[in-house]
Structure formats: structure tokens, C-alpha cells
Amino acid sequence: MDVAAKPDSKVGVVIVAAGRGERAGLGDGPKQYRIVGGKTVIRRSIEAFAAHPAIGPIVAVIHSDDHALYAQAAGTLAGRVRVVEGGATRQDSVRLGLQALREAAPAKVLIHDAARPFVESALVDRTVAAIGERQAALPALAVSDTLKRGGNDGTVSETISRNGLYAAQTPQGFPFWPIYAAHMKAHHAGKTDFTDDAAIAEWTGIPVRLVEGSPDNIKLTWARDIEMADQRLSGAHFPDVRTGNGYDVHSFEAGDHVWLCGVKIPHGKKLSGHSDADVGLHALTDALLATCGAGDIGTHFPPSDPQWKGARSRIFAEHAASLVRAAGGRIANADITLICEAPRIGPHREAMTAAISEMLSIGPGRVSVKATTNERLGFIGREEGIAAIATATVIYPGEVSA
Template sequence: MSTGVVIVAAGRGERAGSPERGPKQYRLIGGQPVLRRTLEAFLNWPDSGPIVTVIHPDDQAQFSESIRDLPGAERVLSVMGGATRQESVLRGLRALGTAGPHHVMIHDAARPFVDRSLLQAIAVRLHEGHDAVLPAVAIADTLKRSSADGLVEATVSRDRLFAAQTPQSFHYEKILEAHEKAAASGRSDFTDDASIAEWAGMPVLLVPGSAQNVKLTTAQDIAMADAKFTGNSLPDVRTGNGYDVHQLVPGDGVTLCGVFIPHDLKLHGHSDADVALHALTDALLATCGAGDIGDHFPPSDPQWKGAASRIFLAHAAEIVRAKGGIITNADISLIAEVPKIAPHRDTMRSTLAEILGISVDRCSVKATTNEKIGFIGRKEGIAAIATATVIYGELQR
């Protein structure tokens, strides 16, 4: 099924400052216009189809210059935008219609860091049959509502609140119909395409966005983006370690890395006592200074009695992502005489990948015995050591 793309590039970008330098989508980052960088991301994604770029009538020369010698530029069509973003998107959707796409991704020109993994994740959900897919990141900052005089009026709960990103992606004919109805009704106040889909009664599926997929709004944003491309920054790679141990007692089996292994012993603990996931939870929390597992899930709290430890790990991963982190690797070493780990290693790795939302090749599970030495050697317990690697954007030199 073909996926068309509409790039919205008709804005003026007043908040970016220095109007004499032109709209922000044509400012240079790493020696290339922002718009060109954005187009490259979609042209390099193998599943993208025709691309319509909606531009301002005054920007035709700048647009032509920005895509000069761009590989794949023959797939890029430009149309003139309207007075509002909503009108510009509608014009882009209409222009895309001649190509007959099944799906469409609508993206802000000022988001040049959209990557292939996000595009692919969105495409998967579209192909599963969802008519509207919205990438979004959970709100991490405390929210305040102010009064007219600038004083804090209230603190707003951030529970289940998300910041919307693009590309917002849809079944092409359905979002075109929704846009046409909105225009016919006289509505012109929608701030994004997902809100039009909601208004038209289309269920909108949230998928995890990317902390790197930022929208360049201010002059500082553009300067930081330029630094990323010119090498004036270093990746902020952080590594966290975790350790846990639980006693073995008579029972019917142990749970390790979220996988139940039948055995005549079990691990004793308040939850399911999964030492592997407990250690990895601590390792993830360590990458952003978020305490340890006991701070978030105290064993004195009865609600966690017998709880599956995957809940703890998923919560830690959510905290990491809310702080802008991208989990790149998870490594667990189990120290145990029993049970045998090797027959279950692949299932364990798959379970870790599922919980963390990363690929299996980024998940490692290893096991060793304690050579019959100490409490582990006497089969009195199992220990786990975990290491997590997370990238939190970049550090300025």
C-alpha cells in the first residue's frame, strides 16, 4: 500500500527571529536548509511514495534552491499554501490525490530529525488497519495554569497528557474527507490534523514519538540543530548498573526475565521476585538519576504483592523516555546453579524487547554458575547483574 507525504512548509516562523534571514524552514543547519534535511529523511525511507511540499507563494525561489541536486527531488511536488496551516494541508492533500495513495503522512517541515525507526513504527500501525496514528511523547514537566495577571492559578495533572508530534498519519481518503468537511463547515481553528480526525469521529491511535523529533521554533533551536550537524556536540550516552538477589525456597518454579520456568524451587520476594527485571529496572533508573526500584515500588506497599515485575521495568522505561532517553541496549547476567537458563534465553530476550520497545538484537541475557561456591553455589539464591545504555540527546562541547 502506497504512503504519500505532505510536508507543511508555508509558515513564516516569526519566533525564530532575524526575519531578514528568511523563514526558519530555509535556515541552514549543517550547511543545508532545514527543509532539505526534512525531505531527505522521507526520500531515504524506502516505503515513502510521492511527496507534496506546501510552500508560501513568496518562497518559490528559495524552495527550488533548497532542493537543487537533492537525490530523489523528482518525487517532490510543490503547491502553494493558504492563509492557515489547516488550509495549506488541505491543498497538499488535494495535490497528492492524483497519485492515489492509500495512506498519507503529514509532517512539519521544521522537524528535520524524524528518523526511519519512527516512520516504520507508524507505518506498521497504519498497515494493521488503524485510520489515524499520532506519534506523541508523555509530558514530563509539571504543568501550571496562569491567571490573567501572570500568577499561578492551578497545577494541572500531567497524567495521561502527551505532546503531539508529526508525521501525523492517516488513511488518505478519510483524512481528506475530514479536512473537506471542516473547511465546508467554516472551521479553521484546528491546530493539527489529528484534531480534525477526532472532530470527524476517527479513532486516533497514540504511538511513542521520539525525543529527538523536535520542532525547530526559536533561534536557539536552530543553533542547537546546526551544532548537531556540524559536530559541535557529543552524544550524551549514559550507562546504568543494577544488582539484585533473591532467596530460593521450595516452590513450583522461578520467573526470570519475565519467563516462568517450572522447578521445585521458587524465588522468595514481595512481587514475583524476578531478580533479572529488578536489576534491569534499577539500571534504567540509574541513567537519569531517578532513584531505585524501592522508591517507585516499595515492598511495604501491599498493592505490589505478587505483582509481575514487567510492570516495574515498563515504568522505568517510561520514565527514561519522558526524560528524553532512547534505550539502546539492555544486558543481564544471571548467576545461578539452577534452573538451566540456556533453553529459555531466546524467549527471555524477546520478552525484554517487548517490554522495552526495542529490537531483540539490543537485548542480551547471559548466565553462569557460581562454581558451587557460596549461597548461590548451595542453591540458596539467584543473583542478577544488569547494564542499560541510554542516549539522552547530545552534550554541547
């Protein structure tokens, strides 16, 4: 133990945020970086501690792949928090977070899951007050549901008494050096089956005192939890639903295929353009950018820039979708109408829908690809080119008045 360090009177905090959030089933990144009520989950957790007068050094333990996500999420709080990379398990990540606090040597430490963004100042006060020199503190709520044990055949084998049973929460509080030593002991012993830090404290003989938890201090585990949290914080009676439109046209030139909505289609001509000239995706890109006031496709991918020569247009659509998500938007619908005499779109509609669904990370039921002719009128009717109209509907956090 590093006993040379001078103890810090402030309380240290380890915020564990290295998980992948598989149970949430979100498909677009770890849950701690999802936006609820206009802010990311992890930023809300950091703010709860950074604003508390008793809190000193804060360490955020993140996944090695998430540095860019974290920097964007933390924003102006980045300088308040030390960041370290986590391990293969939550237990490993906590140990690494505690190691990062050794130099600061706080007398007390709180260990908190980033996926609990609703921790209240009063809960922090109760937990810190219950930490002793050799005593931990565990916020918990008495179990109110009737508990059943299931048998191997899928039927109830017994009803379990809920007397004396509690559901544990975080932040869990500890005297710093004893819990650090406990984690190191478990690490060297190869024990990796502890479900929380209080369990490690119990294993090493550190008494754990129960303190009153908070029913609002929920852990965001499932996709529905995140959706409900967003609704709770947004309080939006009139949700901010925005619609963007895009239009594009490209002429034909000599060639043997066209790219339309991310699908390569054999054809007697090709569309002329600096990139692959995918008129459908160009219109869609403009529609998405319009929902967050981010200019148009030429703003981000100017045709004068040689790096986009022959580029796949899915790059443009994916970039626009990432800007929408960065602004807190959720893409609700993408609708594209292709206007051409040829090629026939019907045989390729399913592939186009699947391609756009993948680019935007939305379900295929939220994508519509349609086609119409120009009744042999104008340049389209003369088969000199193809036009596309796109509409995107995106839901942003907050109310319309915001």
C-alpha cells in the first residue's frame, strides 16, 4: 500500500463506464453515450458528482475504443475528470480506477455505475456520511416485489421471503485504502465472480452498512429504460420533430451501370458526377443535414476536393446520420422517390431499403424507396438523367419552443 501519499479530505469518485451495454440492444453504441433529455448518460453521472462540494478527484473508466465518444460526451467537464481505460470485466475496471486514485489518496471513495444518471446530492451525502475507517456504505432499497425461485422445468419451485432483502444501488462508498487492498487481493487470488464492490468488501471482512437508496436512482439496462428516461427528462408535450427535404439530379454519360440508393445496377449508361453520382443518397444526405441546420452535401463534401473523386455516396449519408445523432436526433423515417424512365427500380427496391437501413442504423420499416417516371416529358423523359427527392423525419430532444 502506498502510505506515503497524503490523504485528501475530499471524497474520490470512480465512475465505471467501460461496458458495452449489450443488454440494452441499442445497436448504435454503448448506452452510457446515449442521449437522455439532451445530455449523454455519462455526462449526467459526471455532473452529479462534479457539482457536489464534498467531491474531489474523479476518475472515469472507459473502454479503449471510446475515447472519442467520451471526449464528445464530457465536453467542458473533460478537464475535471481523469480518464483511464478499463479491463475485461467491471471488477477489473474498478481496480484500475482505484489505482488511478492512489496518488490523490482520498480518505473515502465512491464507486458508481455511469448507467445510473439520476444520482441525487442527498444520496451522495447519506452514503459519504456512513463511510467509516473500516466500514463501507451501500445505498439500497428494500425489495417490495414477491420473489419466486424457478425450477429447471420452468415452473415455480418456491416463494422466497423478502424479509431483510435489499436491492443494491451505486454509488457504493468505502474507505479508500481498505477497498483498494480488497480489490488487489481479489485480483491476485484470481477471483472474478463478484457482482459489486460491496461483495468484495464483505469477502475481505469490511462491514457494509446499509443506507437509504433512492427509487429514482435507476440503472439504465434495457432499451426501454433509456427511452423512458429520455421521456422523463425531456418532458416534451410537443416533441421537436423536424422534417428535411433534399433534391438532386444527375445526367447520364457513357457507362455500364448506375449507383442508386447504395445499390449497383447494370445499365447502358452511368450517371455523371464527381463521386459515384448516387442521386438518391445525395438527396437523402441533404434531407438529413437539413434537420439539424448543417448545410448541404457540398458544404461537407465539395466536388472541388479530389479526395471525393469516385467516392461511394454511402459515406455522405452515414456522415449526415452521424451529425444527426451527435445533435441528439433519432431518425424516424427516410423516404426517397427516384424519378426516371430507366432502369426499373422495382427489382432492386428491397436491396436499396436494406442498404439505407444499414447506413442510417434504423429498421427497414422506417425506410421507403419509391420510383416514378416523368411520362416521357423533359430531360428525364428523354432518358438524359435521373432525379431524386428525399424527405427525412428526425426527432430531437426537447420541445419545439427550444
